[in-house]
Amino acid sequence: MCLQKWSFCNVSQLLSDTGTHSWKAYYLRRSHLEMKMKTGRSCADYTCKSLRGHKGRVVGFEYLVGNDGCSDVWKQTPVVCSASTDGTVKAWDIHKGVNLWSSPAQSPMQDITVDPVQSVVISSDNTGTIKTWKAATGEEVACFQSGSSKTTLLSFINKDSSFLMVGTVLGSLVVLTCPALSEVSRHVVCDSFSLNLLRSSPDKKWLFTASKENLDLSPKVFYSDSVCFPAEDEDHLCHSLPVTGCCAALFLPSQPARLAVIHSDGRFNNNTLSVFDLTMKESKCKKETQAQQVASFPVALSHRSDVILEARGSSALLVTDGNHLKVYTFKGELVASFEDHLQPITALCVDSFRVVTASRDLSLRILTWRNDPEHGLTLESQYHLLGGSFRRSRGFTNVACDYSSIVGSVESVDGNDVLKAYTFDF
Numbered sequence: 410m411c412l413q414k415w416s417f418c419n420v421s422q423l424l425s426d427t428g429t430h431s432w433k434a435y436y437l438r439r440s441h442l443e444m445k446m447k448t449g450r451s452c453a454d455y456t457c458k459s460l461r462g463h464k465g466r467v468v469g470f471e472y473l474v475g476n477d478g479c480s481d482v483w484k485q486t487p488v489v490c491s492a493s494t495d496g497t498v499k500a501w502d503i504h505k506g507v508n509l510w511s512s513p514a515q516s517p518m519q520d521i522t523v524d525p526v527q528s529v530v531i532s533s534d535n536t537g538t539i540k541t542w543k544a545a546t547g548e549e550v551a552c553f554q555s556g557s558s559k560t561t562l563l564s565f566i567n568k569d570s571s572f573l574m575v576g577t578v579l580g581s582l583v584v585l586t587c588p589a590l591s592e593v594s595r596h597v598v599c600d601s602f603s604l605n606l607l608r609s610s611p612d613k614k615w616l617f618t619a620s621k622e623n624l625d626l627s628p629k630v631f632y633s634d635s636v637c638f639p640a641e642d643e644d645h646l647c648h649s650l651p652v653t654g655c656c657a658a659l660f661l662p663s664q665p666a667r668l669a670v671i672h673s674d675g676r677f678n679n680n681t682l683s684v685f686d687l688t689m690k691e692s693k694c695k696k697e698t699q700a701q702q703v704a705s706f707p708v709a710l711s712h713r714s715d716v717i718l719e720a721r722g723s724s725a726l727l728v729t730d731g732n733h734l735k736v737y738t739f740k741g742e743l744v745a746s747f748e749d750h751l752q753p754i755t756a757l758c759v760d761s762f763r764v765v766t767a768s769r770d771l772s773l774r775i776l777t778w779r780n781d782p783e784h785g786l787t788l789e790s791q792y793h794l795l796g797g798s799f800r801r802s803r804g805f806t807n808v809a810c811d812y813s814s815i816v817g818s819v820e821s822v823d824g825n826d827v828l829k830a831y832t833f834d835f
Contacts, residue, residue, distance in 0.1 A: 576604030706741025
């Protein structure tokens with residue numbers, strides 16, 4: 410029964426990690442937790458804590474430590490790291506609702522990411538200073554001056570080596586080692602326009618880069634080895650996709666070389682979702698990257714600048730537009746549409762069990778996956794988690810989750826944003 414419901418169950422890990430757990434005990438425990446997360450009918454099913462301490466806007470946060478839905482035992486205490494315009498990076502124990510450490514104040518932060526393998530947190534501020542911090546203590550590890558007033562960060566692992574991808578305001582992709590922040594390579598992607606859309610494939614072989622600022626620019630896909638381990642006598646391997654005006658993109662989780670892109674081709678009211686399969690062609694003389702379009706269909710968008718694109722598996726695509734959430738197959742069939750929020754959706758979090766949407770209406774909406782006999786994978790809308798009062802808040806701005814907890818950032822009226830942590834009791 411366990412293997413039928415959760416194919417990733419690992420009996421050797423289950424027995425070694427717990428000692429006393431049987432298959433029956435595991436089945437009952439996990440089923441009980443998933444039922445609580447699915448129904449959410451009582452506050453007794455979850456604990457909510459407000460994480461206060463930042464004296465500015467929260468510009469981003471990520472889980473440093475969390476409980477994976479594919480693991481068999483949930484013993485980790487979730488730790489979330491956040492960055493703020495008050496110039497600090499903070500780490501939080503979301504079970505206890507306490508601040509573990511805070512970095513010294515510097516210029517206002519603008520982006521944050523984490524590298525769990527190296528146990529470091531990476532931040533960038535509005536002067537272009539990029540720093541790595543020890544996850545356990547908050548001690549500064551390294552510093553790099555990017556020379557860019559705005560940067561986009563992406564943590565990346567290739568062949569057991571950690572890297573940091575940096576998109577600059579002038580359109581360059583800078584590749585750094587992590588945590589030392591030594592420059593490996595630099596590439597111009599969209600000259601004079603901010604490189605603000607970075608994505609990596611699940612197998613880490615491909616890097617997607619684009620600017621959302623210009624409708625005439627084409628996104629580029631890099632073969633990661635050529636930028637992480639550049640050879641002196643070889644050019645980097647890059648392919649320009651035959652589309653323009655990209656506003657969202659992702660790699661499908663179970664199809665590492667399949668890329669979905671929402672683009673406009675020069676007109677705001679003509680938006681298309683195209684799907685490409687990426688390949689590497691090798692001959693005796695050279696290597697070249699190729700992109701074959703395997704699907705394309707129109708998507709109606711009224712809030713193009715705020716669109717969010719996510720996916721699960723090989724075929725389910727999630728698109729947000731204003732306060733709408735739509736589920737498509739990668740062939741373009743609209744499977745489901747939800748309008749659970751009163752104001753625009755600002756963030757989306759997807760895992761193997763559920764989808765969480767965050768909105769300006771100061772609520773989180775939980776939806777759970779189910780298999781439809783006719784359409785395949787789709788969603789069921791379940792319940793709301795509320796974020797407080799509009800007397801003090803202006804709505805949720807971001808959301809992230811691990812298997813047994815959800816964290817959202819709330820924009821405060823007084824300018825001192827708060828993190829809301831919801832932990833499901835099991």
